[in-house]
Amino acid sequence: MAKKMMKGNVAIAEAAVRYGVRFYAGYPITPSSEIMEYLSWRLDEVGGAFVQAESELSGVNMVIGAASCGVRALTASSGPGISLKQEGVSTLCDEELSAVVINMVRYGNGLGTLYSSQTDYLRETRGGGQGDYRCIVLCPYSIQEAVDMLGLAYDLAEKYRVVTVFMAEGALGQMMEPVELPDFIETKKNYWGFDGKYSYKKIGIFDRDSMKEAVALREKYAAICENEQRWEDEGIEDADYVFVSYGLTGRSTLGAARELREEGYKVGHIRPITAWPFPHKAFAKINPNVKGIITVEANATGQLIEDVALATKKAMENNVPTYALPYVYGIPAIKDIKEDFVKIANGQVREAY
Amino acid sequence: MKEIVFAGFGGQGVLTSGLIISDIAVENGENATWMPSYGSAMRGGTANCTVKYGEGIIYNPSQEEPNLLLAMNQPSFDMFIGKVAKDGIVLVSEVVDTTACTRDDVKIVVVPCHKIADEANHSRGANIVMTGAIIKLLGDHTMEQGKAAMERMFNKKGKNKFSELNETVFEAGYNYI
Numbered sequence: 001m002a003k004k005m006m007k008g009n010v011a012i013a014e015a016a017v018r019y020g021v022r023f024y025a026g027y028p029i030t031p032s033s034e035i036m037e038y039l040s041w042r043l044d045e046v047g048g049a050f051v052q053a054e055s056e057l058s059g060v061n062m063v064i065g066a067a068s069c070g071v072r073a074l075t076a077s078s079g080p081g082i083s084l085k086q087e088g089v090s091t092l093c094d095e096e097l098s099a100v101v102i103n104m105v106r107y108g109n110g111l112g113t114l115y116s117s118q119t120d121y122l123r124e125t126r127g128g129g130q131g132d133y134r135c136i137v138l139c140p141y142s143i144q145e146a147v148d149m150l151g152l153a154y155d156l157a158e159k160y161r162v163v164t165v166f167m168a169e170g171a172l173g174q175m176m177e178p179v180e181l182p183d184f185i186e187t188k189k190n191y192w193g194f195d196g197k198y199s200y201k202k203i204g205i206f207d208r209d210s211m212k213e214a215v216a217l218r219e220k221y222a223a224i225c226e227n228e229q230r231w232e233d234e235g236i237e238d239a240d241y242v243f244v245s246y247g248l249t250g251r252s253t254l255g256a257a258r259e260l261r262e263e264g265y266k267v268g269h270i271r272p273i274t275a276w277p278f279p280h281k282a283f284a285k286i287n288p289n290v291k292g293i294i295t296v297e298a299n300a301t302g303q304l305i306e307d308v309a310l311a312t313k314k315a316m317e318n319n320v321p322t323y324a325l326p327y328v329y330g331i332p333a334i335k336d337i338k339e340d341f342v343k344i345a346n347g348q349v350r351e352a353y
Numbered sequence: 354m355k356e357i358v359f360a361g362f363g364g365q366g367v368l369t370s371g372l373i374i375s376d377i378a379v380e381n382g383e384n385a386t387w388m389p390s391y392g393s394a395m396r397g398g399t400a401n402c403t404v405k406y407g408e409g410i411i412y413n414p415s416q417e418e419p420n421l422l423l424a425m426n427q428p429s430f431d432m433f434i435g436k437v438a439k440d441g442i443v444l445v446s447e448v449v450d451t452t453a454c455t456r457d458d459v460k461i462v463v464v465p466c467h468k469i470a471d472e473a474n475h476s477r478g479a480n481i482v483m484t485g486a487i488i489k490l491l492g493d494h495t496m497e498q499g500k501a502a503m504e505r506m507f508n509k510k511g512k513n514k515f516s517e518l519n520e521t522v523f524e525a526g527y528n529y530i
Contacts, residue, residue: 005372005379005387175414176372176387178379248414255412331415 003178008143008168009034011179012102013042015147016074019154020187021100022048023073025062027055027081030114031170032104035076056081060088060101067097070193072154076102078170079120080111086129089163093133098157098190100150101135102166104173107298107329115329116171118249121303124165125276134221135163136228137275141251143177149273151182158190160224167275169248169298171331224277231279235261236268236286241345244308245296246272248331253296256337267341278307283315290316292351294323294344296337302326302352309353321351354407355491358416358433361425363400366480369506370423371402373484377494377502378406386414399428406493421491423483424449425466434459442490444483462490462530469525475518485526496527 006014013035016024024039036052043050049066053059059075066073077085082103092099103124107117127133136156140146146168153164192200235257236242245253250271257269270282286293293312295304302324309322325332325340343349357374359367368389375385385406390399403416418438423445424430430449437443439458445451447465454461466482475481481503488499500523507513 003379005376005385171388171415174389176375177385177411177414252413252415255410258412331413333415333417334413335417 003180005176006179007176009173010038011143011147013038015150015182017042017046018182018184019151020185021072021074023066023071025051025053025059026075026077027053027059029078029081031106031173032076032078056084060085063099064088064092067099068194070190072187073099078104078106090129090131092163096161098161100153100157100164100166104168104170106170116169117329118298124167134276135165137165137167139167139246139275141247143179147179160220171248229277229279229281230273231282232271233282234269238266239268239287240266240291242268242286242290242293243296244270249296249298252331252334253337256334260338280311283311290320292321292323297326298329299326300328305352322353323349324352354405356419357404357421358419359423360401360429360433363398365425367400368402370480370484371404373502373506375404377498383407384411386411388414464529470522473522475522478519478522481519482522482526485523486530489527489530
């Protein structure tokens with residue numbers, strides 16, 4: 001099939017239908033609204049159900065219901081709306097139910113702004129709601145990768161019985177680029193879903209053994225960390241400096257890294273595809289004599305830098321400095337990344353860790 | 354790779370114009386990205402989009418240094434003139450006053466798109482006049498490729514009842530250059 005220009009949110013919504021999503025509930029918010037607008041008529045065509053809920057909290061609780069029935073369920077929002085959904089995400093994780101939550105990230109605290117950004121990295125990679133859990137976090141860098149990866153988002157959520165957060169910058173939902181959509185797949189109802197016959201033993205809140213559950217939880221998360229780290233890297237084996245950057249910002253950074261290489265700078269690039277589990281394994285390949293690791297981020301204070309500093313500490317022996325280049329919102333220009341890189345190489349930027 | 358910024362009042366069709374150009378490139382087997390300014394833009398306010406196209410990966414789909422700026426009104430011209438790449442083209446409608454412009458490293462092209470569209474009895478087609486002009490100015494695609502992309506676009510939107518008028522003003526814009 002030839003590639004067609006498609007808007008990110010629309011392509012993602014159609015891909016969801018093709019990967020077997022049959023339930024959506026949520027509340028609109030820029031820059032994610034086109035996902036639910038599209039599904040509001042599209043799910044009906046394939047025998048699915050769509051609800052524009054009265055609030056985000058209500059929407060995510062409906063997703064809990066659909067997931068309990070073993071159906072592929074979806075909700076989408078942006079920063080402030082995802083905050084409101086956290087109680088439900090925590091409940092999904094506690095009940096070991098699978099679902100996908102899409103966050104089209106916008107900039108700012110509180111209600112924030114409509115600008116595209118990466119301000120929710122720490123929230124998404126640390127669980128987000130109350131309690132002690134993690135979500136698998138995928139961060140696509142193109143509409144095609146987003147469309148391809150949404151199936152993986154459900155496969156992983158169902159394999160480990162966790163929530164997968166699909167974390168993309170708002171701009172990815174609003175922009176258009178050529179896309180080839182996936183084929184329709186047949187999905188079976190998940191085996192743990194309600195079957196109307198009370199097949200599963202009811203376990204009341206006071207019957208649970210939290211100590212035993214904690215062991216199982218740790219084993220599950222350890223297995224995810226071991227098996228599911230995903231990333232792309234380029235030119236890191238002989239690099240003096242390595243950029244780490246994800247999403248659209250990572251895509252712009254890749255362009256900067258390649259141009260800098262051509263200009264004679266030995267730079268490499270790691271693009272995390274899973275933000276959790278963070279791709280620690282990528283760092284094992286880095287030149288042991290590297291002079292610095294640099295994050296390029298679309299936020300105000302630097303968030304990715306914390307995971308990058310930890311990964312650097314684990315993989316490197318000689319206290320390699322890590323630097324953060326936070327460009328606040330939008331997608332950083334290749335020209336700006338290159339100029340700021342030169343400042344780092346000249347010792348004009350203070351390390352973060 | 355080419356970068357174009359399409360800017361004007363909301364409702365003038367600059368986003369559509371950008372879509373047509375990106376669609377030509379994709380149909381031609383090239384890569385393309387279309388990035389709108391989104392959010393608080395509304396009819397009567399300013400709207401813009403950035404289109405990039407060419408062979409290979411497009412790293413940054415957002416605005417850096419446009420090779421061509423389409424400015425349909427004065428605020429758009431004032432906002433983006435400083436960002437145009439050296440030796441770039443600045444295409445403006447007849448309502449834009451460029452006399453205060455201090456840049457001598459860009460080529461300013463005035464196309465009276467509103468007059469051309471009015472004379473063709475298609476006053477809402479000024480953006481299509483400019484789409485034709487852009488294709489000629491950049492020289493990467495033919496008039497036929499442009500017209501075919503325009504047809505696809507308006508068919509998809511269910512607005513093909515203006516297709517003859519659109520073709521007329523598209524050709525007029527192309528031939529004005």
